[in-house]
Structure formats: structure tokens, C-alpha cells
Amino acid sequence: MKIDRRDFFATLGGAAVVAAMTHEARADALEHYLMGAAASGAAKPFPTAAQIEAQIETRPTRRGVGNLFVSAQGNVKHLQPLPEKPTLQDYFKLRFTRTSNHCLQSANRAMKTGMSEEIILACLLHDTVQELIKVDHAYWGAQMYEPYVSPKVAFAIRYHQALRFYDDKENGYEYPDLYRNVFGVDYQPEPYIREAWEMAKKHQWYYESRMVTVNDLYAFEPNVNPQLEQFTDIIGRHFKQPSEGLGYDHSPAAHMWRSISFPDHPL
Ligand SMILES: [Fe+2]
Ligand SMILES: [Fe+2]
Numbered sequence: 001m002k003i004d005r006r007d008f009f010a011t012l013g014g015a016a017v018v019a020a021m022t023h024e025a026r027a028d029a030l031e032h033y034l035m036g037a038a039a040s041g042a043a044k045p046f047p048t049a050a051q052i053e054a055q056i057e058t059r060p061t062r063r064g065v066g067n068l069f070v071s072a073q074g075n076v077k078h079l080q081p082l083p084e085k086p087t088l089q090d091y092f093k094l095r096f097t098r099t100s101n102h103c104l105q106s107a108n109r110a111m112k113t114g115m116s117e118e119i120i121l122a123c124l125l126h127d128t129v130q131e132l133i134k135v136d137h138a139y140w141g142a143q144m145y146e147p148y149v150s151p152k153v154a155f156a157i158r159y160h161q162a163l164r165f166y167d168d169k170e171n172g173y174e175y176p177d178l179y180r181n182v183f184g185v186d187y188q189p190e191p192y193i194r195e196a197w198e199m200a201k202k203h204q205w206y207y208e209s210r211m212v213t214v215n216d217l218y219a220f221e222p223n224v225n226p227q228l229e230q231f232t233d234i235i236g237r238h239f240k241q242p243s244e245g246l247g248y249d250h251s252p253a254a255h256m257w258r259s260i261s262f263p264d265h266p267l
Contacts, residue, residue: 046177049184064135067098068263082261085245088148088235092228095260096128100228103127106219108226110211119211121149121238122156123219124231126212132260137161140256147251148240155205160212162196165189171207173214 056062061070070076082090092100107124115123129141138161146154167175179187200206242249247257259265 046180046185049187052182052184052187062135064133066130066132066134066263068095068131068260072098079263082247083245085243086247086257086261087241088239088246089228089232091128091246091257091260096131099127099130101225102219104226104228104230105221105224106212106215107231108224109215109218111230115211115215116208117234117238118150118153119156119208119215120231120234122153122160122208122212123215124234125149125153126157126160126216129256132256144253144256147249147253148242148246149238152205152208153238155200155203156208156212159196159200159203159206159209160216162189162193163200163209163213164216165193166197166201168210168213171210171214173210173217176217178220 068079080094082094096103103124103126106126107120110120110123125145126141127137129144130137132144133140138158142154142158145157163173164179165175167173200209203209242251244250247254247261
């Protein structure tokens with residue numbers, strides 16, 4: 001079923017509200033909208049990339065902004081401080097509030113289908129950096145996690161963004177309608193995305209990254225709330241928590257963690 005983007009946005013309170021939503025929240029809203037459209041028999045077309053482009057100046061923020069920096073509704077709220085030596089779990093509980101359910105669902109599906117622990121961890125982490133920034137999120141995410149996970153997990157995170165744009169039916173991945181709505185039906189990924197896909201599909205860790213995209217497809221379920229504790233052992237085995245706390249170990253990514261910890265610092 002196709003939808004009218006403007007009509008869909010209007011039902012959510014406007015383009016600025018939609019821009020501030022996580023993609024799981026957007027998917028939930030889309031599902032409700034489609035259910036309503038199905039009931040009324042009104043099937044609307046996917047927007048074009050030009051129509052999406054035309055929306056840019058209708059919003060106060062850009063679409064690539066991180067969740068922590070823009071409120072989904074009304075003003076932003078005070079954030080609870082993180083402990084002195086914050087762990088990954090602390091960030092999940094206190095900062096990854098708008099990405100965690102989607103990531104937990106994705107990791108849960110990887111676990112239930114018997115995937116490797118590294119794939120499960122990559123799924124668990126794959127979109128969490130969207131709290132900091134959404135544009136090119138997989139590259140930011142891989143960089144943020146690189147000091148703490150295996151190169152294979154970082155690869156799986158880095159390339160899932162490019163692989164999302166390309167079918168791989170053999171491995172159970174089909175280009176999602178969500179992207180037809182969010183990017184436009186005729187959207188063509190930029191050359192760097194195509195080049196990343198060309199490289200990744202010949203790589204020894206292609207499967208790991210592809211599986212992040214496969215689990216992504218099934219991770220927008222309403223009323224499914226896997227718990228982080230389910231992954232405690234996998235985090236313990238595959239995530240190197242720095243003893244100083246994430247943000248204070250002087251790693252090349254420490255500033256990214258601090259920015260998530262203190263998004264209200266003006267400089
Ligand atoms: Fe993603
Ligand atoms: Fe995702």
C-alpha cells in the first residue's frame with residue numbers, strides 16, 4: 001500500500017514532529033496510518049524524492065539531527081546524570097531511550113533465530129548512535145563502538161546502512177517500504193553508498209552485516225519489549241567496558257560518549 005506523505009505527516013502533527021521521531025516510532029505511526037487507510041480503502045502513493053526534498057524548509061530541524069538534541073513533542077526535558085563511570089548498560093537505560101526498543105527487538109530476533117553472538121551484539125548496538133546523530137549513522141556508530149568491540153562487530157554496524165538499500169533475497173532481505181516512504185520511491189543512494197555495498201558484498205564479514213539488516217526488518221513490532229538483561233552475558237563476553245567508564249578512557253571515541261552523556265553542554 002502507498003501513502004500520501006503530507007497526509008501522513010498531518011496525522012502526526014506535522015513534519016517537524018516526524019523529523020524528531022525515531023525510525024521505530026515512525027514505523028509504528030506508519031503502521032497505524034496504513035491500518036486506517038486500509039479500513040477506508042484509500043491507498044495513497046509513495047512520495048517522490050523531490051517531494052521529500054521539498055519538505056526541508058518546512059522543518060525547524062534537519063532530518064539528520066540526533067534524537068537527544070530535539071524533542072519528539074514540546075520542549076526537551078532534563079536528563080538524569082549518568083554514574084561516574086558509566087557502562088554500556090547505563091547508556092542504554094539513561095540515554096538510548098528512543099533507539100533501545102528497536103535495537104533490543106533486532107538483537108532478540110537474532111538470538112531467537114540462532115545467530116552468532118557477534119551478530120546479536122551488532123544488532124543490539126546498530127542504531128543506538130542515532131541518539132547522537134542520524135545522518136550516516138552506521139559510520140558514526142561503528143566509530144563509536146570500535147574501541148570496545150571486535151573488528152567484525154564494527155564492520156557489521158558500519159555497513160548495515162549501505163546494505164539496507166540493496167536487496168539480498170537469498171539471505172532474506174528485501175528493500176523496505178519504510179524507505180520508499182522516508183527517502184522517496186525513486187530515491188537513488190549516493191555513489192559512496194553503492195561503493196560501500198559493492199565492497200561489503202565481497203567481504204568475509206558480509207554475512208554479519210547483512211544479518212543486521214535482516215533483523216532490522218523485523219524490529220518494528222508494537223508491544224514487543226525485550227529486556228537488556230537478556231544480553232548481559234553477550235555484552236560481558238564481547239564488549240570491553242573501560243574501567244574509567246565510557247567517555248573517560250581517552251579512546252578516539254570517548255568524546256562521542258561524552259556528547260551523549262552531556263548533550264546540554266553549549267560547547
Ligand atoms: Fe540503521
Ligand atoms: Fe535499525
